[in-house]
Amino acid sequence: MQNRFELTQYRWVKTMLQWRGFQPTLLLITLFFFVFAMLTGFFGTPAGSHNFAIIFVWIVWWALLIIVMVPFFARLWCTVCPIPAPGEWLQRRAVIRRKPGKLHTLRRRWPRKLRNIWLQNFGFLAMAMFSTIILTRPAVSAWVLLAMILAAVGLSVVYENRIFCRYVCPVGGFIGLYSLTSTLELRVKDAQVCKDHTTKDCVTGNENGYGCPWLVFPGKLERNTCCGLCTACLTTCTQDNIGINLRPFGADLLVEKGRSLDEAFKALIMLACALLYSAVLLGPWGWVKDWANMDTLPHWAVYAVSFIAINLLALPGIFWLTAAATRKLAGLKNVSVKKVFVDVAYSLVPMGLIGWIAFSFSFVFVNGSYALSVLSDPFGWGWNLFGTRNFPWTPFLPDVVAGLQILLLLAGLIYSIVIVYRIIRQRAATDALAWRGALPVAGFLTAVTFTFLRLYLAG
Amino acid sequence: MKRRVAPLIPFLVLALVIALAPVPVMAEPTTRHITVTASQFAYNPPVLRVNRGDRIIITLQAADVMHGFYLDGYGINEQVEPGQTRRIEFVADRTGKFRYRCSVSCGPLHPFMIGELVVEPNLTFARAVGLMGLAVAGTFVYLRKNPAAALK
Ligand code: SF4
Ligand SMILES: [Cu+2]
Numbered sequence: 174m175q176n177r178f179e180l181t182q183y184r185w186v187k188t189m190l191q192w193r194g195f196q197p198t199l200l201l202i203t204l205f206f207f208v209f210a211m212l213t214g215f216f217g218t219p220a221g222s223h224n225f226a227i228i229f230v231w232i233v234w235w236a237l238l239i240i241v242m243v244p245f246f247a248r249l250w251c252t253v254c255p256i257p258a259p260g261e262w263l264q265r266r267a268v269i270r271r272k273p274g275k276l277h278t279l280r281r282r283w284p285r286k287l288r289n290i291w292l293q294n295f296g297f298l299a300m301a302m303f304s305t306i307i308l309t310r311p312a313v314s315a316w317v318l319l320a321m322i323l324a325a326v327g328l329s330v331v332y333e334n335r336i337f338c339r340y341v342c343p344v345g346g347f348i349g350l351y352s353l354t355s356t357l358e359l360r361v362k363d364a365q366v367c368k369d370h371t372t373k374d375c376v377t378g379n380e381n382g383y384g385c386p387w388l389v390f391p392g393k394l395e396r397n398t399c400c401g402l403c404t405a406c407l408t409t410c411t412q413d414n415i416g417i418n419l420r421p422f423g424a425d426l427l428v429e430k431g432r433s434l435d436e437a438f439k440a441l442i443m444l445a446c447a448l449l450y451s452a453v454l455l456g457p458w459g460w461v462k463d464w465a466n467m468d469t470l471p472h473w474a475v476y477a478v479s480f481i482a483i484n485l486l487a488l489p490g491i492f493w494l495t496a497a498a499t500r501k502l503a504g505l506k507n508v509s510v511k512k513v514f515v516d517v518a519y520s521l522v523p524m525g526l527i528g529w530i531a532f533s534f535s536f537v538f539v540n541g542s543y544a545l546s547v548l549s550d551p552f553g554w555g556w557n558l559f560g561t562r563n564f565p566w567t568p569f570l571p572d573v574v575a576g577l578q579i580l581l582l583l584a585g586l587i588y589s590i591v592i593v594y595r596i597i598r599q600r601a602a603t604d605a606l607a608w609r610g611a612l613p614v615a616g617f618l619t620a621v622t623f624t625f626l627r628l629y630l631a632g
Numbered sequence: 633m634k635r636r637v638a639p640l641i642p643f644l645v646l647a648l649v650i651a652l653a654p655v656p657v658m659a660e661p662t663t664r665h666i667t668v669t670a671s672q673f674a675y676n677p678p679v680l681r682v683n684r685g686d687r688i689i690i691t692l693q694a695a696d697v698m699h700g701f702y703l704d705g706y707g708i709n710e711q712v713e714p715g716q717t718r719r720i721e722f723v724a725d726r727t728g729k730f731r732y733r734c735s736v737s738c739g740p741l742h743p744f745m746i747g748e749l750v751v752e753p754n755l756t757f758a759r760a761v762g763l764m765g766l767a768v769a770g771t772f773v774y775l776r777k778n779p780a781a782a783l784k
Binding site for chain 1 (some may be wrong): 671673674675676678679681684687702705729731733735737740741742743744746747748750754756757760761763764767768770771772775776779780
């Protein structure tokens with residue numbers, strides 16, 4: 174493959190990743206923090222800014238996830254995510270060791286109709302409608318964390334492997350989709366070796382490790398969405414055919430195989446939510462915040478219905494028309510509008526990711542200093558573990574944020590336009606047709622960028 | 633390489649102009665007295681529009697519980713209890729949008745209690761929009777001239 178730099182060529186990297194205790198060790202650490210966050214959420218102060226659960230989940234974790242892990246390291250979060258760990262250990266009846274024999278589950282089969290990310294789309298939206306409440310109430314956050322871990326354990330009892338992660342986790346859906354852009358990938362070195370290898374230990378597992386818990390066959394892996402980077406295959410592959418590579422940003426956006434309507438909707442939903450949150454949470458309109466905050470049930474109902482309508486009808490509707498125009502201009506008469514819609518929606522992946530990063534900059538920098546005081550007093554009970562409890566709230570670099578947002582959004586816009594041109598070029602007959610076909614989508618992307626700029630910079 | 637980048641040169645020059653060109657003050661500076669009332673979880677008025685050079689005198693009040701007023705970019709941070717007023721005075725010498733935020737933990741939505749001071753002419757926004765238009769046009773010119781270069 175072009176432009177790849179294999180990290181596993183270094184002995185120590187490979188040895189470390191092949192060590193069976195690698196993932197469990199990280200999981201135990203994150204599980205500790207996860208349980209701690211639940212405890213502070215349930216038993217600590219209800220004042221969000223002074224509670225470990227709120228600050229560490231929604232500011233520290235979130236910032237790390239969207240600004241660092243997803244753009245650069247794909248599903249690295251899923252490597253260390255504690256949510257599915259207890260369930261996985263339960264079905265393996267083991268933490269580090271490879272126990273011989275089958276996984277302990279009820280051995281049901283996950284319904285075919287649900288083998289996509291629609292559940293994750295709806296799960297994310299369901300949480301998003303309540304986000305103003307979840308984000309600001311430690312106890313509610315703790316309930317959400319608890320519900321996630323219980324759901325993961327429950328599904329592990331019934332189904333083998335990481336059904337929760339692949340089809341249910343509301344966060345997993347966008348982590349996977351946005352990982353298409355990441356600068357890291359796990360791939361086989363030579364697909365032919367896999368084809369010829371009859372036992373396929375990475376799928377079945379062997380005495381060295383379990384078969385892929387993410388239900389992936391590495392030999393056919395061409396995009397990052399479903400690879401949880403658990404490194405199981407690195408341990409089980411008997412042909413030394415697995416590599417972890419650095420690669421250019423956005424490499425998977427042009428992979429045609431695997432594009433689907435559920436993912437296209439995920440891209441639209443994420444984009445819509447980045448815009449909506451920027452307006453609701455960071456805007457000056459108190460009444461919208463009150464409605465989102467359920468000051469009365471009818472208010473919230475109106476808010477929730479509009480929220481869903483924008484996510485599932487308005488933005489997709491406009492984008493559908495955009496795709497129809499692209500189809501016309503690019504001369505794609507024999508391709509359905511739906512196909513074009515799905516294809517060009519992948520240009521919203523980098524745009525959406527950049528939008529989320531820009532959005533996150535506006536509150537992570539401003540509120541990051543809470544992390545210091547909360548570290549010393551996680552429950553808000555007056556502790557002072559590290560002597561930083563009284564560290565005052567200090568917005569960090571408030572003058573730089575606007576400039577950063579402009580740079581990011583414009584870079585994201587240019588990049589997304591180039592991507593959509595290249596996507597259309599995969600089907601259009603000539604360069605000129607692809608160029609024309611890119612115009613409507615570029616218009617859409619420009620309107621989105623303008624809206625972000627307006628929300629962040631204009632009154 | 634040279635030939636590929638050549639068509640972009642006018643765009644880059646124009647970008648520099650848009651980003652850096654000085655803009656003279658249009659409106660005559662005045663003194664503005666504004667009463668801002670803070671309540672859970674918003675300010676009234678939510679948006680203050682002023683001109684560069686204006687002297688701003690804000691009378692800050694709290695309607696329910698104690699609130700704060702931290703103004704991005706101006707280094708102002710005041711607090712007010714219900715029943716009190718606080719006088720905040722400054723000259724709006726920096727243009728653009730600056731958020732003012734509550735700096736006293738006042739309830740669940742406290743971190744999102746935000747208002748906006750817009751100092752006209754809002755050059756940051758105008759420049760950003762200009763650069764955006766330029767970026768889009770530049771990208772399309774580049775793709776037209778180098779249809780295959782973009783495919784690598
Ligand atoms: S999919 Fe969700 S639960 Fe699974 S590892 Fe990723 S974030 Fe964690
Ligand atoms: Cu307040």
